[in-house]
Amino acid sequence: MNQLNNFTKGFFKENPVFILLLGLCPALGVTSSAVNGLGMGLATTFVLVMANIVVSLIKGFIPDKVRIPSFIVVIATFVTIVEMVMEAYIPALFDALGLFIPLIVVNCLVLGRAEAFASKNNLISSVIDGAGMGLGFSMALTMLGGLRELLGSGMLFGLSIYPEDYGMLVFVLAPGAFIGLGYLIAILNRVNKA
Amino acid sequence: MTSYFLIIIGAIFVNNIVLAQFLGICPYLGVSKRISTGVGMTGAVTFVMVIATIVTYFIQNLILIPFNIGFMQTISYILVIASLVQLVEIVLKKVSPPLYQALGVFLPLITTNCAILGVAIMTVSNNYNIVEAVVFSIASAVGFGIALVSFAGIREQLDLMNVPEGMKGAPIALVVAGIMALAFMGFAGMV
Numbered sequence: 001m002n003q004l005n006n007f008t009k010g011f012f013k014e015n016p017v018f019i020l021l022l023g024l025c026p027a028l029g030v031t032s033s034a035v036n037g038l039g040m041g042l043a044t045t046f047v048l049v050m051a052n053i054v055v056s057l058i059k060g061f062i063p064d065k066v067r068i069p070s071f072i073v074v075i076a077t078f079v080t081i082v083e084m085v086m087e088a089y090i091p092a093l094f095d096a097l098g099l100f101i102p103l104i105v106v107n108c109l110v111l112g113r114a115e116a117f118a119s120k121n122n123l124i125s126s127v128i129d130g131a132g133m134g135l136g137f138s139m140a141l142t143m144l145g146g147l148r149e150l151l152g153s154g155m156l157f158g159l160s161i162y163p164e165d166y167g168m169l170v171f172v173l174a175p176g177a178f179i180g181l182g183y184l185i186a187i188l189n190r191v192n193k194a
Numbered sequence: 195m196t197s198y199f200l201i202i203i204g205a206i207f208v209n210n211i212v213l214a215q216f217l218g219i220c221p222y223l224g225v226s227k228r229i230s231t232g233v234g235m236t237g238a239v240t241f242v243m244v245i246a247t248i249v250t251y252f253i254q255n256l257i258l259i260p261f262n263i264g265f266m267q268t269i270s271y272i273l274v275i276a277s278l279v280q281l282v283e284i285v286l287k288k289v290s291p292p293l294y295q296a297l298g299v300f301l302p303l304i305t306t307n308c309a310i311l312g313v314a315i316m317t318v319s320n321n322y323n324i325v326e327a328v329v330f331s332i333a334s335a336v337g338f339g340i341a342l343v344s345f346a347g348i349r350e351q352l353d354l355m356n357v358p359e360g361m362k363g364a365p366i367a368l369v370v371a372g373i374m375a376l377a378f379m380g381f382a383g384m385v
Contacts, residue, residue, distance in 0.1 A: 021223065021364055025308050029216035069276055072305075076269040084265060099215075102268045102315055106308040108220060174214050175375040182361075182368030190360040 007128050010136030016109045017140035017181075018188050023109035026100045027141055028177040034157050037145025039093045040100065041138025043082050045131065048110050050078045052130035055118040071114045072105070079104045109137060147180050148172060198329050200385050201322075205333035207381040211309055212341040213374055218309030222342055223367060225300070232346035236339035238300040240332070242282060243310050246275050247331035250314040251324055271314055276305050309338060345374060 016022045026044070031037040054074045062070050083101050086094040094101065104110065113133055118126040149155050152172035154162040170176045211217050218239070225235045250271050258264055283301045286294040304310060313334050317327045348370055357366050 022220075024219040024223065025216050028219060069273070072272055072276055073269065076272050080265060080268050083268065099312055099315060099319075103217075103308045103312060105268055105272050106306050106311050108306050111306060170376070173379065174216070175372040175379065177216065178368045178372030178375055182365040182372065185368065186360045186365035189365065193360075 003125065003128055006125060007132040010129075010132035010134070011139060012136075012192075014133075014136075015140055016133055016137045017144075018185050020109075022112060023107045023137060024181075025103065026107060027137075027144060028181060030097050030100050031141055031145035031148055031177060032152075032172050033149045033155075034142050034146035036093070036096050037141035037143075038138060039090075040097055041134070041141040043086065043097075043101065044104055044107060044110070044137055045134025046082060047075060047078045047104050048113060048134040048137075049127060049130040051075045051110055051114050052118040052126040053123065055114045056121060056123050056126035059119045067119065068111075068115070071111060071119075075110050075114065076105050109133065144177075144181055144184060147184065148176055151180070152176060198326070201326060201330050202333040204385040205330055206337040206340065207378065208383075208385050210337045210341055210378050210381075211313070211334045212338055213371070213378045215312070217312040218307050218338055221300075221303060221307055222338075222345065222371070223364070225303075226342055226346040226349055226367075229343060229346045229350060231300075232343045233339075234296055235300045235303075236335070236342055237296065238304055239307065239309065239338055240335035242275075242279060242301070242304050243313055243335045244328060244331045245282065246278055246310050247314055247317055247327050248324070249274055249278060251317060251327050254318050267315070267318070271311055275310055275314070279305050309334070341374065341378075345371065348374075 010016065012019075014020060017024065017027045023044070026040050030040045051071070051074055055071055058070075058074075079102060082104070083094075086097075086101065113130060117129045121129070146156055148171045149157075150161060152167050152169060154160060154164045154167045168176075171180060205211070209215055212219065212222050221235055221239070225231045253270055253274060254267070258267060258270065279301055283294075286301075313331050317330060320330075322330055349367060352366065352370065361369070
């Protein structure tokens with residue numbers, strides 16, 4: 001029961017994007033379509049889970065003073081792995097996400113979970129926490145990406161829903177990211193309160 | 195000379211680092227409640243961004259490229275930036291206490307500011323030389339400052355407004371940022 005709670009908190013109660021407002025740069029930058037949002041979310045989930053595993057395993061050996069730089073090196077290692085694998089196997093997504101893949105290193109969500117959770121808890125809880133937070137982040141990015149894709153170009157996951165001519169181009173461009181996320185958070189606030 | 199001018203206009207207005215490239219959103223939303231904190235953050239970001247760009251430029255060209263270890267870029271850059279922030283903090287504390295007082299609280303936050311790492315990586319991918327890199331990093335920091343300080347000014351006024359219950363806090367701030375981004379889109383195509 002406790003572990004289940006640990007897993008689901010990332011989706012609603014402590015959703016990284018909608019509630020905690022962490023990791024907003026990739027959330028706004030890559031969500032011009034639902035597929036890009038999902039890809040970025042899963043890449044971040046991988047880094048988050050692996051970093052949580054390693055941090056929870058080595059937490060006993062690291063002196064307190066150098067823990068943040070050590071965590072950053074662990075995270076950067078996994079980001080480099082993601083970067084190389086993506087470039088080799090899914091180059092189209094690699095090009096679409098561009099600069100934001102190396103920038104997973106400075107995603108405050110990843111370092112935040114390593115520092116606040118994995119460095120204090122055992123291996124299993126850390127894995128579950130990382131997976132829950134990562135999938136909650138993926139869910140938020142896919143929702144925002146889907147919203148922008150649907151309103152902007154009339155498509156969802158690349159399937160045409162209504163003719164593209166009726167789409168509002170602004171939602172695919174930069175301003176639509178801010179406005180779309182603002183309204184999504186407002187709607188969720190309203191739902192949570194009711 | 196023209197190329198420098200194009201880099202400056204491009205980085206400040208056309209490809210504004212916050213409103214068009216989505217880098218540094220965390221400090222943009224986090225420290226924009228007051229104009230004075232916005233100005234302090236801009237100072238700290240400018241300082242670190244320029245030094246970090248210069249240092250990472252030499253790392254790229256003197257270490258990573260000659261030894262053919264380009265895949266170490268992310269790891270080496272973030273380590274350099276993290277230690278640089280620490281170093282700047284220590285040096286400022288000794289050399290210039292007033293400046294440390296002004297920028298001090300913002301410095302630790304900068305390690306996780308993706309704008310710093312983003313600008314360092316963009317300098318490499320755009321193939322800038324050292325002078326262009328410095329100009330580009332200063333212009334990017336100015337663009338960050340313009341976006342942050344004007345946003346802080348709007349948010350100070352926004353506190354006095356009657357905002358609908360559900361839109362209070364982050365949502366209305368994001369919508370305002372979206373409208374600012376819309377305004378900055380007017381510069382598109384200038385360069």
